Every structure is written in structure tokens, then in C-alpha cells.
Amino acid sequence: MKKTIKLLNVSKKHKLYTSTSQKVKDIFLSKSYGEDFFALKNVNFEAYSGEVVGLVGVNGAGKSTLSNIIAGILPETSGTVDVTGSVALIAIASGLKGNLTGRENIELKCLMLGFTKDEIKALEPQIIEFAELGKFIDQPIKSYSTGMRSRLGFAISVSIDPDIIIIDEALAVGDKAFNEKAFNKMMEFKEKGKTILFVSHSIKLMEKFADKILWLEYGQVKDYGLKDEILPKYEEFIKEYKKMTKAEKEKYKVEALKQQYGSDMFVELK
Numbered sequence: 001m002k003k004t005i006k007l008l009n010v011s012k013k014h015k016l017y018t019s020t021s022q023k024v025k026d027i028f029l030s031k032s033y034g035e036d037f038f039a040l041k042n043v044n045f046e047a048y049s050g051e052v053v054g055l056v057g058v059n060g061a062g063k064s065t066l067s068n069i070i071a072g073i074l075p076e077t078s079g080t081v082d083v084t085g086s087v088a089l090i091a092i093a094s095g096l097k098g099n100l101t102g103r104e105n106i107e108l109k110c111l112m113l114g115f116t117k118d119e120i121k122a123l124e125p126q127i128i129e130f131a132e133l134g135k136f137i138d139q140p141i142k143s144y145s146t147g148m149r150s151r152l153g154f155a156i157s158v159s160i161d162p163d164i165i166i167i168d169e170a171l172a173v174g175d176k177a178f179n180e181k182a183f184n185k186m187m188e189f190k191e192k193g194k195t196i197l198f199v200s201h202s203i204k205l206m207e208k209f210a211d212k213i214l215w216l217e218y219g220q221v222k223d224y225g226l227k228d229e230i231l232p233k234y235e236e237f238i239k240e241y242k243k244m245t246k247a248e249k250e251k252y253k254v255e256a257l258k259q260q261y262g263s264d265m266f267v268e269l270k
């Protein structure tokens with residue numbers, strides 16, 4: 001199997017500001033204002049062709065940040081991101097323009113990906129058919145439901161035949177029949193040796209779909225390995241986590257962040 005994704009010590013740092021003036025000062029003055037916040041900290045991760053990797057973790061774990069970095073949408077702050085092949089990211093809000101029709105969005109997205117007008121004309125019917133949008137394809141997509149947008153985004157992404165496909169919760173909004181069709185398509189991709197990253201809060205979907213599980217916790221890799229080894233541990237954790245009160249969850253987060261930053265650093269940041 002060919003290695004398609006290799007991340008070495010990848011971090012993503014954001015600045016957290018308590019006011020707009022702090023942000024303005026940070027831009028114009030050399031002194032640094034605001035606090036550093038790591039959405040990802042020293043993440044190491046590899047994936048191979050033909051693998052479906054499920055990305056799990058509670059809200060704020062860094063799943064979308066990691067997906068966007070692998071897709072090349074978000075730059076990493078430090079570390080090395082090595083991605084071999086073309087990547088398609090399917091997320092609920094991914095890059096479709098509300099004022100344009102479904103058809104125009106297909107054309108725009110394909111043009112941006114470097115397809116010629118003739119290639120787009122040839123792809124268009126299969127995208128429209130897969131998205132099941134019928135006559136709505138010539139309506140502005142701001143009139144679409146979330147499910148319709150998600151179907152269109154999914155149909156475009158699979159039709160361009162990427163080497164790596166990242167699905168970020170996009171299948172959580174479709175109807176059952178479409179989801180089934182989407183899963184079959186994903187399985188077809190897996191057979192063809194593509195790499196699939198799959199972000200979801202659903203244990204059931206992970207059970208059905210993933211080969212491996214990457215468990216993120218507040219920006220760091222908590223565990224990574226074969227589904228049968230990692231998923232039961234994650235399921236156990238989530239059961240307990242869901243029982244926690246808001247205060248207990250906050251305490252859990254602080255402990256995790258303390259480990260991430262080191263206790264001294266964490267006190268200073270607070």
C-alpha cells in the first residue's frame with residue numbers, strides 16, 4: 001500500500017483576542033497581543049491508499065482543523081504536511097456560492113480544479129444525476145436545503161475522481177437513501193485504492209465504515225490504530241463523557257490542556 005498522507009509534528013496556532021483593539025494592535029505594533037491557542041499540537045499521522053480512517057473526538061478536538069490542513073485549505077503553523085495526490089473535501093459548508101445556481105457551481109468548482117470547458121460538459125450530467133437535484137439544478141443554491149447542498153457538494157467531489165477524499169460530517173444531513181448511495185460510492189473508492197478520511201460523531205458510522213480510527217483530544221492525538229482496538233475505548237470514553245456535567249467537562253478539558261501545554265505554561269496563559 002502506498003503512503004498518501006504523512007503529517008510530522010503538525011501544529012496550528014490561533015491568536016485569541018479579548019477585544020478588536022487588541023487584534024488591531026497585534027497587526028500594527030510589533031509587540032504581540034492576545035493569547036496563543038493551539039487547535040493542533042504536534043500531530044503525527046500517516047494514512048495509506050485503500051484505507052478509510054475515521055476521525056473522532058469531542059467538539060473542539062481539532063477534527064475540522066486537521067481536515068482543512070490536509071485538504072490544503074488552511075495552512076499549518078509548523079510541522080510538515082506531505083500529501084500525495086489530489087484531495088477533495090466534502091463538508092456541509094464547503095465552498096459553494098449561494099447566489100449561483102447548482103449548474104454554475106459545478107462549472108465554477110471544476111474550472112477552479114483545472115478542468116477544461118469540454119471536460120466539465122462531459123462531467124455535468126453525471127454530477128446532476130448523482131446529486132438528484134432534478135430541475136432545481138438551475139436554481140440559486142441559496143434556495144437549497146442543507147441536504148440538497150450536501151448532495152451537490154458530494155456529487156461534485158466524487159465526480160472529479162480525487163485520490164484522497166475527506167468527508168466532514170457531510171453525510172449526517174442527507175436522507176437515508178442518498179447516504180446509502182454515498183457509502184457505496186465510498187466503498188468503490190476504497191476498492192480503487194483511494195484514501196478516505198471520515199469525520200463523524202457517529203460511532204455507528206465508524207463501525208460500519210472505518211478501517212482505522214484517529215482519536216483527537218484538544219489538538220493532540222489521543223490514540224490511532226485499527227478500528228477494533230480504538231473504537232471500543234472511544235465508545236467507553238464517550239459514554240462517560242456524555243454523563244459529565246458542564247463543569248466536569250470543563251475540568252476534563254483543563255486537565256487535557258495542562259498536559260498539552262505543561263502546567264506552568266497553562267497557568268501563564270490563563
Ligand SMILES: Nc1ncnc2c1ncn2[C@@H]1O[C@H](COP(=O)(O)OP(=O)(O)OP(=O)(O)O)[C@@H](O)[C@H]1O
Nearest residue numbers: 014015038039057058059060061062063064065066
Ligand atoms: N479561526 C480560529 N480562531 C481561534 N480558534 C479557532 C479557530 N478555528 C478553530 N478554532 C478552535 O480550534 C479548536 C479546534 O476546532 P475544530 O473546529 O477543528 O474542532 P472539531 O473537532 O472539528 O470540533 P466540532 O466537532 O465541534 O466540529 C476549537 O477549540 C476551536 O474553537
